Amino acid sequence: ITEALIGFDGLSIAISRTNDFAWDLKLSEVYQALAAQVPVDGKWVDNPYTTWDQVNPGLPAVEILAYGPPPTSGTRDAFVELAMHAGCEELGYVKNGGFDGDWVEENCSRMRTDGPFVEAGENDNLIVQRLEADPNAVGIFGYSFLFENLDRLKAVSIEGVEPNSSTIADKSYPVSRPLFFYVKNAHRGVIPNLNEFLEEYMSNDALEQGGYLSERGLVSLADDLLMKLQDAVLNGTNMEPKS
Template sequence: MSFTKFSVSALALLAVSATAAAARDEIRIVGSSTVFPYTQAVAEQFANITGAPSPIVESTGTGGGMKIFCGGIGEQHPDITGASRAMKASEYELCQSNGVTEVSEALIGFDGLSMAISRANEFAWDLTLAEIYLALGAQVPVDGEWADNPYTTWDQINPDLPAVEILAYGPPPTSGTRDAWVELAMHGGCEELPFVHAGGFDGDWVKENCSRMRTDGPFVEAGENDNLIVQRLEADPNAMGIFGYSFLFENLDKLKGVLIEGVEPNTDTIASKSYPVSRPLFFYVKNAHRGVIPNLNAFIEEYMSDDALEAGGYLSERGLVALADDRRVELQDAVLNGDAMTAPE
């Protein structure tokens, strides 16, 4: 595998940016808080193996990372961004308008969007998507009308649930985790409501009316640092947190996963897609920086290595659900050869 497959436009951009970009020694990476621990693990492994400066990895959120990444080429702009969803068409257009015309997309594996609670909470939590929506959606059915959410305790939604206040800490709107949670959990739960079935409402109605999280207290935006959510769950045994499975995996001594539709979040259920809230994880490489930013090519090689990505590799040990072997090989060839992504639909 090699780094020789570049288009004429990428080579032109590389030549223009070479003088400026070469002034920076460290690789710079931004993006998703969910992808952050995987990229950080690769950065540590890379530095240990090569002795090169460890890449600077910042947790900016997927949306924030895309904005920074697509700002342009040259040393003042990052080389890679992590994402807990695919790049949007609007973000691709932003990249193109700022001269970032050659980008490689890497789907590195899969992750589950976990709801977690302290192990000090002894209740066996098992929620349906509809119950999750009724707890956290800004508007819900009330006496046959679509109205502001009145529920304050879990037993008001289902008498079999504890009579404790609804409190969930989760990601802000700039986070890819938030985007994926809304699409997979909130829309999925809304679609399960009898009100929606009986009303004959379609997907467009659901997207317009079921995308907003509550702002009256039971849902709290906790920023891009998922470790802060873990700390808050330790402090309040009745509070729940929403984050990528990797953070639950790394804190299983303190937290336990909330079952969704009877299914526990773990690597097996996420890989089999039996766990209903799972999503792919990505990173994006600015091809104009390859061969310009010192050690960037070698870092990409480490990220694409079997040691990192295969089942049983060091990223799977941190909670990443690995791609099937054939998909992994296809990914490695495309990214190492610098294949540029096409415009998202």
């Protein structure tokens, strides 16, 4: 099997363009708003927060309502790992309590089920409609989907950084992830049109900055890594280095 890094994606929290508040959330605030359990007065309890200003007085006094992916989604898995776990680890209760990664994974992975977090299914377009209907609600998407809907949505900054191709590629945006491409080499020359598919997928027209995949939101690799990717996939070797 050939494994190769094809680019990067970010997980974004987005809101309707009609919302005029300058949203900038810490990962710890994302966790406190959306997690099933949080620390309150030194105890680990069911999440009592119903409005954003209860999480941070500097945030709007509006209801917490977030539409996100279901547990069957890879986007949900990535959001839990990159946003929820990271946010949980920033809490003083966790930092000062000597809790390790296993504790965080066991106790900080569950999203709320009492209303403020709504599993919206796999239909991201439906989430966009809901955000337009309620300008105070937020949605959780892959950056590529936000990129395609910037005429209707805007990104919420995380830790002072807004997701875009530059901040995702240089990893300054904290909720970003690499995207990998896998090919079973035994299928080369056996599966009809596989080689032609690989050649097209690895073409500059598809992958380079300004290519048609970047126009759909893929954050492209730098030129030197792109050449390594193309060489690895077309010649059936693993990409080294992978990032």
